[in-house]
Amino acid sequence: MSTRFWQGLLAASASLAMLAGVACTTAAQPELDYLVGQIGEGYEYANWTPIDPRYDGVKFDLGVGLELKEAIGVKLSTSPYWRDPEASSPTTLYGVVAIQSSAPDVVSVFSASPTSFVLLAHAPGETTLSFSITGYPGSIQAPVKVTAATDFVDVDERQNVETRPDAGGDAAEGDDDAGAGDDAAATDAGSSDAETGDSR
Protein backbone atom coordinates (compact mmCIF):
# COMPACT_ATOMS: atom_id res chain seq x y z
CA MET A 1 0.00 0.00 0.00
CA SER A 2 1.08 3.55 -0.53
CA THR A 3 3.03 5.52 2.03
CA ARG A 4 0.32 8.16 1.98
CA PHE A 5 -2.30 5.61 3.03
CA TRP A 6 -0.27 4.52 6.05
CA GLN A 7 0.50 8.09 6.97
CA GLY A 8 -3.24 8.79 6.99
CA LEU A 9 -3.94 5.82 9.19
CA LEU A 10 -1.10 6.80 11.51
CA ALA A 11 -2.53 10.29 11.88
CA ALA A 12 -5.95 8.80 12.64
CA SER A 13 -4.56 6.42 15.26
CA ALA A 14 -2.54 9.21 16.87
CA SER A 15 -5.74 11.24 17.18
CA LEU A 16 -7.47 8.21 18.70
CA ALA A 17 -4.64 7.79 21.20
CA MET A 18 -4.88 11.45 22.20
CA LEU A 19 -8.64 11.20 22.62
CA ALA A 20 -8.29 8.04 24.70
CA GLY A 21 -5.62 9.67 26.80
CA VAL A 22 -7.91 12.59 27.57
CA ALA A 23 -10.86 10.30 28.30
CA CYS A 24 -8.81 8.06 30.61
CA THR A 25 -7.38 10.70 32.90
CA THR A 26 -9.99 13.34 33.45
CA ALA A 27 -11.09 12.76 37.06
CA ALA A 28 -9.25 12.82 40.36
CA GLN A 29 -9.36 9.73 42.58
CA PRO A 30 -11.85 10.32 45.43
CA GLU A 31 -9.93 10.46 48.70
CA LEU A 32 -10.39 11.08 52.40
CA ASP A 33 -9.68 14.73 53.03
CA TYR A 34 -12.19 15.83 55.63
CA LEU A 35 -13.46 14.05 58.74
CA VAL A 36 -16.29 15.35 60.90
CA GLY A 37 -16.43 14.12 64.49
CA GLN A 38 -19.14 14.05 67.13
CA ILE A 39 -18.75 13.02 70.77
CA GLY A 40 -21.66 11.00 72.12
CA GLU A 41 -21.27 9.48 75.56
CA GLY A 42 -18.89 11.47 77.73
CA TYR A 43 -19.34 14.71 75.81
CA GLU A 44 -19.18 16.71 79.04
CA TYR A 45 -15.58 15.60 79.48
CA ALA A 46 -14.45 16.80 76.06
CA ASN A 47 -13.89 20.19 74.47
CA TRP A 48 -13.86 20.94 70.76
CA THR A 49 -14.33 23.82 68.35
CA PRO A 50 -17.66 23.42 66.53
CA ILE A 51 -17.64 23.73 62.73
CA ASP A 52 -20.59 26.10 62.96
CA PRO A 53 -21.88 26.86 66.47
CA ARG A 54 -24.91 28.72 65.05
CA TYR A 55 -26.09 25.67 63.15
CA ASP A 56 -24.78 22.66 65.03
CA GLY A 57 -22.47 22.98 68.02
CA VAL A 58 -21.75 19.27 68.37
CA LYS A 59 -19.95 18.57 65.09
CA PHE A 60 -16.30 19.41 64.74
CA ASP A 61 -13.45 19.05 62.28
CA LEU A 62 -11.29 16.19 63.56
CA GLY A 63 -8.30 17.71 61.79
CA VAL A 64 -8.51 20.58 64.30
CA GLY A 65 -8.52 18.13 67.18
CA LEU A 66 -10.04 18.07 70.65
CA GLU A 67 -9.30 18.11 74.37
CA LEU A 68 -10.21 15.32 76.78
CA LYS A 69 -10.29 15.12 80.53
CA GLU A 70 -7.85 12.71 82.14
CA ALA A 71 -9.15 9.28 83.17
CA ILE A 72 -12.37 9.29 81.23
CA GLY A 73 -13.72 7.58 78.15
CA VAL A 74 -15.79 9.08 75.33
CA LYS A 75 -17.54 7.71 72.29
CA LEU A 76 -16.56 9.31 68.99
CA SER A 77 -18.60 9.05 65.80
CA THR A 78 -17.03 10.01 62.49
CA SER A 79 -18.31 11.07 59.08
CA PRO A 80 -15.71 10.98 56.30
CA TYR A 81 -15.90 13.27 53.29
CA TRP A 82 -14.20 13.91 49.98
CA ARG A 83 -14.00 17.45 48.68
CA ASP A 84 -14.88 16.83 45.06
CA PRO A 85 -13.35 19.70 43.11
CA GLU A 86 -16.29 19.59 40.71
CA ALA A 87 -19.03 19.62 43.38
CA SER A 88 -20.23 22.46 45.56
CA SER A 89 -20.48 20.41 48.77
CA PRO A 90 -18.37 17.59 50.25
CA THR A 91 -19.26 14.05 49.23
CA THR A 92 -19.83 11.47 51.98
CA LEU A 93 -17.59 8.42 51.82
CA TYR A 94 -18.64 4.99 53.09
CA GLY A 95 -16.29 2.28 54.30
CA VAL A 96 -14.47 1.05 57.39
CA VAL A 97 -12.69 3.83 59.27
CA ALA A 98 -9.45 2.72 60.92
CA ILE A 99 -8.02 4.64 63.87
CA GLN A 100 -4.61 4.57 65.53
CA SER A 101 -3.14 6.57 68.42
CA SER A 102 0.50 7.69 68.33
CA ALA A 103 0.65 7.55 72.15
CA PRO A 104 -1.63 4.80 73.50
CA ASP A 105 -0.42 5.54 77.04
CA VAL A 106 -2.07 8.97 76.68
CA VAL A 107 -5.15 7.95 74.66
CA SER A 108 -5.99 4.39 73.65
CA VAL A 109 -8.60 3.70 70.99
CA PHE A 110 -11.09 0.93 70.34
CA SER A 111 -13.40 0.42 67.39
CA ALA A 112 -17.08 0.27 68.27
CA SER A 113 -18.48 0.04 64.73
CA PRO A 114 -17.09 0.62 61.24
CA THR A 115 -17.18 4.39 61.86
CA SER A 116 -17.34 4.96 65.64
CA PHE A 117 -14.80 4.53 68.42
CA VAL A 118 -14.18 4.65 72.14
CA LEU A 119 -11.32 6.90 73.23
CA LEU A 120 -9.86 6.30 76.68
CA ALA A 121 -7.87 9.22 78.06
CA HIS A 122 -5.34 7.69 80.46
CA ALA A 123 -2.92 10.44 81.41
CA PRO A 124 -2.21 14.11 80.69
CA GLY A 125 -0.26 14.63 77.49
CA GLU A 126 -0.68 14.85 73.76
CA THR A 127 -1.28 12.30 71.05
CA THR A 128 -2.18 12.22 67.40
CA LEU A 129 -5.01 10.05 66.19
CA SER A 130 -4.66 8.85 62.60
CA PHE A 131 -7.78 8.03 60.63
CA SER A 132 -8.12 6.33 57.25
CA ILE A 133 -11.02 4.75 55.40
CA THR A 134 -11.08 1.64 53.24
CA GLY A 135 -11.49 2.24 49.55
CA TYR A 136 -10.05 5.74 49.53
CA PRO A 137 -6.49 7.02 49.72
CA GLY A 138 -5.50 9.64 52.27
CA SER A 139 -5.59 10.01 56.03
CA ILE A 140 -6.56 12.58 58.64
CA GLN A 141 -4.40 13.43 61.66
CA ALA A 142 -6.27 14.62 64.76
CA PRO A 143 -4.26 16.21 67.59
CA VAL A 144 -5.69 15.31 71.00
CA LYS A 145 -4.70 16.92 74.28
CA VAL A 146 -5.47 15.22 77.58
CA THR A 147 -5.77 17.63 80.49
CA ALA A 148 -5.31 16.68 84.14
CA ALA A 149 -8.63 16.04 85.85
CA THR A 150 -8.03 18.87 88.34
CA ASP A 151 -7.33 21.41 85.55
CA PHE A 152 -10.01 20.42 83.07
CA VAL A 153 -12.80 22.92 82.55
CA ASP A 154 -15.68 22.12 80.25
CA VAL A 155 -16.02 24.88 77.63
CA ASP A 156 -19.79 25.06 78.10
CA GLU A 157 -19.31 25.55 81.84
CA ARG A 158 -16.67 28.23 81.25
CA GLN A 159 -19.00 30.09 78.90
CA ASN A 160 -21.80 29.92 81.46
CA VAL A 161 -19.51 31.35 84.13
CA GLU A 162 -18.27 34.15 81.88
CA THR A 163 -21.77 35.25 80.91
CA ARG A 164 -23.25 34.96 84.41
CA PRO A 165 -24.05 38.40 85.90
CA ASP A 166 -22.29 37.69 89.19
CA ALA A 167 -19.27 36.05 87.54
CA GLY A 168 -16.01 36.84 89.22
CA GLY A 169 -16.46 34.73 92.32
CA ASP A 170 -15.78 31.02 92.59
CA ALA A 171 -16.35 29.72 89.07
CA ALA A 172 -17.66 26.30 90.01
CA GLU A 173 -19.65 27.27 93.08
CA GLY A 174 -23.39 27.20 92.59
CA ASP A 175 -23.15 26.91 88.82
CA ASP A 176 -26.19 24.74 88.44
CA ASP A 177 -26.69 25.65 84.77
CA ALA A 178 -23.55 23.81 83.81
CA GLY A 179 -25.22 20.47 84.53
CA ALA A 180 -24.45 17.65 86.89
CA GLY A 181 -21.92 16.05 84.56
CA ASP A 182 -19.95 19.27 84.32
CA ASP A 183 -19.90 19.72 88.09
CA ALA A 184 -18.59 16.19 88.45
CA ALA A 185 -15.93 16.85 85.83
CA ALA A 186 -14.77 20.06 87.48
CA THR A 187 -14.81 19.01 91.09
CA ASP A 188 -14.74 15.27 91.51
CA ALA A 189 -11.61 13.93 89.91
CA GLY A 190 -11.68 11.01 92.33
CA SER A 191 -14.65 9.49 90.54
CA SER A 192 -12.76 9.18 87.27
CA ASP A 193 -12.67 5.41 87.25
CA ALA A 194 -16.41 5.21 87.60
CA GLU A 195 -16.81 7.71 84.77
CA THR A 196 -14.59 5.67 82.51
CA GLY A 197 -16.63 2.60 83.23
CA ASP A 198 -19.87 4.41 82.42
CA SER A 199 -18.59 5.53 79.08
CA ARG A 200 -17.66 2.14 77.72
Added chain:
Amino acid sequence: MNRRVFFSVTALALLGCGEADPCERAIERIERKSEECSIYVDEGVRDDIQADSLECSAEQGEELTRQADCMENASCKALDGSDTTGAQAFAACMHAP
Protein backbone atom coordinates in the same frame (compact mmCIF):
# COMPACT_ATOMS: atom_id res chain seq x y z
CA MET B 1 7.90 1.57 9.32
CA ASN B 2 4.65 3.50 9.17
CA ARG B 3 2.71 0.26 9.44
CA ARG B 4 4.55 -0.78 12.61
CA VAL B 5 4.02 2.61 14.27
CA PHE B 6 0.36 2.57 13.28
CA PHE B 7 -0.32 -0.78 14.93
CA SER B 8 1.61 0.17 18.08
CA VAL B 9 -0.18 3.48 18.55
CA THR B 10 -3.60 1.98 17.84
CA ALA B 11 -3.02 -0.90 20.25
CA LEU B 12 -1.97 1.53 22.99
CA ALA B 13 -5.00 3.71 22.35
CA LEU B 14 -7.42 0.80 22.50
CA LEU B 15 -5.88 -1.09 25.41
CA GLY B 16 -4.80 1.80 27.59
CA CYS B 17 -8.27 2.80 28.69
CA GLY B 18 -9.80 -0.61 29.25
CA GLU B 19 -7.00 -2.08 31.32
CA ALA B 20 -7.72 -2.22 35.07
CA ASP B 21 -5.23 -0.11 37.00
CA PRO B 22 -3.95 -0.96 40.52
CA CYS B 23 -6.53 1.34 42.15
CA GLU B 24 -9.40 -0.27 40.32
CA ARG B 25 -8.22 -3.79 41.12
CA ALA B 26 -7.74 -2.92 44.82
CA ILE B 27 -11.15 -1.27 45.04
CA GLU B 28 -12.79 -4.35 43.57
CA ARG B 29 -11.14 -6.47 46.29
CA ILE B 30 -12.22 -4.01 49.00
CA GLU B 31 -15.80 -3.98 47.73
CA ARG B 32 -15.85 -7.78 47.59
CA LYS B 33 -14.74 -8.04 51.24
CA SER B 34 -17.20 -5.32 52.30
CA GLU B 35 -20.00 -7.25 50.63
CA GLU B 36 -18.88 -10.47 52.35
CA CYS B 37 -19.01 -8.71 55.74
CA SER B 38 -22.24 -6.80 55.00
CA ILE B 39 -20.48 -3.46 55.40
CA TYR B 40 -22.34 -0.73 53.62
CA VAL B 41 -20.37 0.83 50.81
CA ASP B 42 -22.03 3.48 48.69
CA GLU B 43 -20.78 2.97 45.18
CA GLY B 44 -22.43 6.21 44.13
CA VAL B 45 -19.23 8.20 44.44
CA ARG B 46 -17.54 6.04 41.87
CA ASP B 47 -20.61 5.19 39.83
CA ASP B 48 -20.93 8.87 38.98
CA ILE B 49 -17.49 8.67 37.43
CA GLN B 50 -16.27 5.99 35.06
CA ALA B 51 -13.96 3.94 37.29
CA ASP B 52 -11.47 3.51 34.48
CA SER B 53 -11.36 7.27 33.91
CA LEU B 54 -10.01 7.97 37.41
CA GLU B 55 -6.42 8.93 37.88
CA CYS B 56 -4.37 6.38 39.78
CA SER B 57 -0.93 7.47 40.85
CA ALA B 58 1.62 4.87 41.88
CA GLU B 59 1.28 6.08 45.49
CA GLN B 60 -2.53 5.76 45.44
CA GLY B 61 -2.27 2.33 43.85
CA GLU B 62 0.10 1.14 46.58
CA GLU B 63 -2.07 2.57 49.36
CA LEU B 64 -5.27 1.02 48.06
CA THR B 65 -3.55 -2.31 47.45
CA ARG B 66 -2.32 -2.29 51.07
CA GLN B 67 -5.85 -1.48 52.24
CA ALA B 68 -7.20 -4.42 50.22
CA ASP B 69 -4.55 -6.73 51.73
CA CYS B 70 -5.44 -5.52 55.27
CA MET B 71 -9.15 -6.03 54.68
CA GLU B 72 -8.75 -9.50 53.23
CA ASN B 73 -6.59 -10.53 56.20
CA ALA B 74 -9.09 -9.16 58.75
CA SER B 75 -12.14 -10.97 60.04
CA CYS B 76 -15.58 -9.46 59.58
CA LYS B 77 -15.77 -9.01 63.38
CA ALA B 78 -12.57 -6.97 63.29
CA LEU B 79 -14.01 -4.78 60.56
CA ASP B 80 -17.36 -4.14 62.27
CA GLY B 81 -15.65 -3.38 65.62
CA SER B 82 -17.07 -6.31 67.57
CA ASP B 83 -13.57 -7.83 67.87
CA THR B 84 -11.57 -4.94 69.36
CA THR B 85 -8.22 -6.75 69.27
CA GLY B 86 -8.74 -7.69 65.64
CA ALA B 87 -9.81 -4.11 64.90
CA GLN B 88 -6.57 -2.80 66.41
CA ALA B 89 -4.53 -5.18 64.28
CA PHE B 90 -6.49 -4.07 61.23
CA ALA B 91 -5.89 -0.37 62.08
CA ALA B 92 -2.17 -1.02 62.56
CA CYS B 93 -2.07 -2.70 59.15
CA MET B 94 -3.93 0.20 57.53
CA HIS B 95 -1.48 2.73 58.98
CA ALA B 96 1.69 0.72 58.43
CA PRO B 97 4.44 2.86 56.88
